[in-house]
Amino acid sequence: MSPETILVTGGAGYIGSVVSAQLLERGYRVVIVDNFCHGHRAAIPAPSIVEELDIQDTERLAQVMRQYQVGAVMHFAAFIEVGESMRQPGRYFSNNTAGALSVLQAMVQAQVERFVFSSTAAVYGNPERTPITEEMELRPTNAYGESKLLVERMLPWFERIHGLRTARLRYFNASGNTPQRGEDHHPETHLIPLIMEAALGQRPQIAIYGEDYPTPDGTCIRDYVHVCDLASAHLLALEKLRECGNLLYNLGSGQGYSVRQVIEAVRQVSGRDFKVVSQERRPGDPAVLVASSAKIRRELGWKPRFESIEEIVASAWEWKVRHPQGYAAP
Numbered sequence: 001m002s003p004e005t006i007l008v009t010g011g012a013g014y015i016g017s018v019v020s021a022q023l024l025e026r027g028y029r030v031v032i033v034d035n036f037c038h039g040h041r042a043a044i045p046a047p048s049i050v051e052e053l054d055i056q057d058t059e060r061l062a063q064v065m066r067q068y069q070v071g072a073v074m075h076f077a078a079f080i081e082v083g084e085s086m087r088q089p090g091r092y093f094s095n096n097t098a099g100a101l102s103v104l105q106a107m108v109q110a111q112v113e114r115f116v117f118s119s120t121a122a123v124y125g126n127p128e129r130t131p132i133t134e135e136m137e138l139r140p141t142n143a144y145g146e147s148k149l150l151v152e153r154m155l156p157w158f159e160r161i162h163g164l165r166t167a168r169l170r171y172f173n174a175s176g177n178t179p180q181r182g183e184d185h186h187p188e189t190h191l192i193p194l195i196m197e198a199a200l201g202q203r204p205q206i207a208i209y210g211e212d213y214p215t216p217d218g219t220c221i222r223d224y225v226h227v228c229d230l231a232s233a234h235l236l237a238l239e240k241l242r243e244c245g246n247l248l249y250n251l252g253s254g255q256g257y258s259v260r261q262v263i264e265a266v267r268q269v270s271g272r273d274f275k276v277v278s279q280e281r282r283p284g285d286p287a288v289l290v291a292s293s294a295k296i297r298r299e300l301g302w303k304p305r306f307e308s309i310e311e312i313v314a315s316a317w318e319w320k321v322r323h324p325q326g327y328a329a330p
């Protein structure tokens with residue numbers, strides 16, 4: 001039997017490339033769709049097929065799906081910066097919301113039924129309690145979260161009306177690197193890569209955005225989940241969609257670390273010291289986001305392999321030291 005073909009949008013990006021590598025290892029054929037506005041060609045695992053196009057080009061997308069007889073779509077392509085989404089919300093509603101709609105319409109045209117969607121913990125906003133479970137209220141505090149929530153709301157309609165089977169995976173803070181692939185965003189806005197740049201002397205300091213949150217040390221608490229563990233959850237969801245649709249799972253480690261604790265972990269792992277300064281809060285940042293991932297552990301048997309922030313930071317540091325300029329240089 002020939003291998004099933006999975007279309008991965010954003011497969012040249014941080015999470016999409018790691019998922020693509022795992023799909024190939026598992027024997028799937030992978031077609032990557034990326035417009036390379038942020039993706040890196042060097043991140044693409046061989047032997048993926050690459051189609052350079054924008055997800056808003058519904059007709060071409062449907063054509064690609066038919067051409068390769070795609071069996072399922074994993075949709076990663078999106079803008080991801082919370083801060084930017086609060087300055088330019090339109091960019092997020094266009095690329096993330098309308099972009100996902102275009103992918104769904106192409107799937108309907110090409111009669112592709114299974115869809116795995118990269119959603120986010122940002123859909124919860126400031127949760128009423130932690131750890132956050134999937135049925136808790138959805139009140140995004142930033143346009144990024146809203147842009148993803150709007151997609152989540154479309155999916156049941158596509159299930160009911162067009163017979164799609166969908167999985168919504170709400171990631172908490174994706175982090176860590178694999179030996180081959182790492183986090184390399186331009187501009188970089190994520191905490192761990194920025195601290196590592198400070199540790200390498202590539203930036204003069206790391207700024208803490210707000211030390212007056214209602215948390216033990218006053219800094220925001222997040223749930224860091226390793227990109228390899230995220231990827232393995234995608235493969236489990238993809239398999240489960242053969243049986244049933246309407247899947248919804250949080251993906252986190254269940255443990256929260258404050259910004260100060262993450263800074264300390266990078267100090268320890270790297271053995272380097274660097275300057276830390278205090279800054280204003282970043283608009284749209286919730287104080288605490290920690291997942292309960294009990295549902296996916298119970299229902300799909302997901303077992304994250306990276307359990308502590310030190311392990312995650314160590315994997316990130318190894319790649320960073322070998323690729324100090326990211327994918328741009330050897």
Ligand code: UFG
Binds near residue numbers: 190285
């Ligand atoms: N932070 C700093 N200084 C920095 C950068 C970040 O203090 O230089 C703080 C932020 O204010 C936040 C925490 O570090 O409290 C983590 O910030 P990131 O930008 O690394 O990540 P976010 O939590 O804002 O967002 C990430 C993903 C989103 C996802 C969210 C879910 O980018 O896609 O995690 O928790 F929705």
